[in-house]
Amino acid sequence: MNRVVWDAYEEFRCIAEKCPDSCCKGWIVDVDDASADYYRSLEGPLGDRLRQVLKTEDGASFMELENDRCPMWREDKLCRIQAQLGHDALCKVCREYPRLIMDYGDFAEWGVELSCPEAARLIFRGVTAKTQSVPGAEPAEYDREWMELLQTGRQRILEFWTQTELDVPQALAVTLLYAYCLQQTPEGESAPPVDAEHLLQTARSCAGAAQLQPMLDFFLQQEILTREWEDRLRRPDPGSWDPRLRHLAQYLIRRYWLQSVWDYDLTSRAKFIVAACILVNSLGGDPVRTAQLFAKEIENDPDNRDAILDAAYSHPAFTDANLLGLLLK
Numbered sequence: 001m002n003r004v005v006w007d008a009y010e011e012f013r014c015i016a017e018k019c020p021d022s023c024c025k026g027w028i029v030d031v032d033d034a035s036a037d038y039y040r041s042l043e044g045p046l047g048d049r050l051r052q053v054l055k056t057e058d059g060a061s062f063m064e065l066e067n068d069r070c071p072m073w074r075e076d077k078l079c080r081i082q083a084q085l086g087h088d089a090l091c092k093v094c095r096e097y098p099r100l101i102m103d104y105g106d107f108a109e110w111g112v113e114l115s116c117p118e119a120a121r122l123i124f125r126g127v128t129a130k131t132q133s134v135p136g137a138e139p140a141e142y143d144r145e146w147m148e149l150l151q152t153g154r155q156r157i158l159e160f161w162t163q164t165e166l167d168v169p170q171a172l173a174v175t176l177l178y179a180y181c182l183q184q185t186p187e188g189e190s191a192p193p194v195d196a197e198h199l200l201q202t203a204r205s206c207a208g209a210a211q212l213q214p215m216l217d218f219f220l221q222q223e224i225l226t227r228e229w230e231d232r233l234r235r236p237d238p239g240s241w242d243p244r245l246r247h248l249a250q251y252l253i254r255r256y257w258l259q260s261v262w263d264y265d266l267t268s269r270a271k272f273i274v275a276a277c278i279l280v281n282s283l284g285g286d287p288v289r290t291a292q293l294f295a296k297e298i299e300n301d302p303d304n305r306d307a308i309l310d311a312a313y314s315h316p317a318f319t320d321a322n323l324l325g326l327l328l329k
């Protein structure tokens with residue numbers, strides 16, 4: 001099988017106590033059954049503490065947060081389990097995060113999550129990927145023709161992003177319109193080239209009056225993890241587009257474009273990508289930090305992520321006219 005590996009996956013190393021945020025803060029850590037059994041079997045003070053903080057609900061084990069932090073997090077910002085028992089003793093989610101495997105059966109893509117500050121730093125350097133051939137594969141359970149169209153289309157739009165002289169919002173408008181083209185490509189036909197000039201012209205003719213407030217209201221109605229995120233949504237600071245946001249767009253394209261293979265809905269993924277970039281730009285601040293916060297609040301919360309995909313066709317924030325208006329106003 002083929003494995004597509006991002007350079008960020010290979011280069012990532014946790015910066016532990018130097019991390020400006022932490023995956024041990026704010027999130028409830030789900031503990032896999034094997035690790036939970038092992039933790040409960042440990043003797044001594046560490047085992048006593050683990051038996052005290054490890055909870056089980058509906059058959060699933062998790063660490064109960066204390067002061068909004070994992071109870072195993074020490075004052076020196078290191079994990080007590082890792083410090084005493086080593087990395088291999090961590091539960092599955094802590095061993096793997098922020099490494100990300102997008103598995104399609106007969107091939108897989110290995111990347112990293114933007115919600116980790118160190119991974120975000122690598123993503124904002126620009127992601128490249130290389131393909132490795134490895135033994136073993138599960139059968140593909142997707143529509144091969146649709147996957148081929150998505151893969152070729154993604155390759156074309158990523159090439160466009162690396163070559164274009166358009167600014168970030170214009171390139172996002174082209175991306176949205178190109179997703180519509182792919183979505184409407186008749187069965188049996190191959191992915192069209194990216195005709196940026198024509199797509200941008202069409203995008204300009206579809207752009208309506210730009211309204212940011214419906215988008216802010218939408219995100220304020222979703223699940224919110226941190227006070228900082230709520231404050232940022234209440235006090236946006238939109239400015240001119242930082243060119244580094246092109247790395248955010250390309251990360252989102254790499255991560256979400258092929259996910260449409262499961263439900264045939266590329267358009268809502270493209271709207272998600274565009275809306276994410278508009279929101280990060282509109283909230284202002286350092287784009288790497290704002291994007292990382294966006295990922296922690298939205299990308300890593302399946303309910304929030306699904307809410308955007310569900311709202312893509314119905315909510316006033318995500319109409320083509322509004323998104324294109326916000327990009328091209």
Ligand code: SF4
Nearest residue numbers: 014015019023116118
């Ligand atoms: S968020 Fe990333 S860098 Fe920070 S502690 Fe977790 S894995 Fe390490």
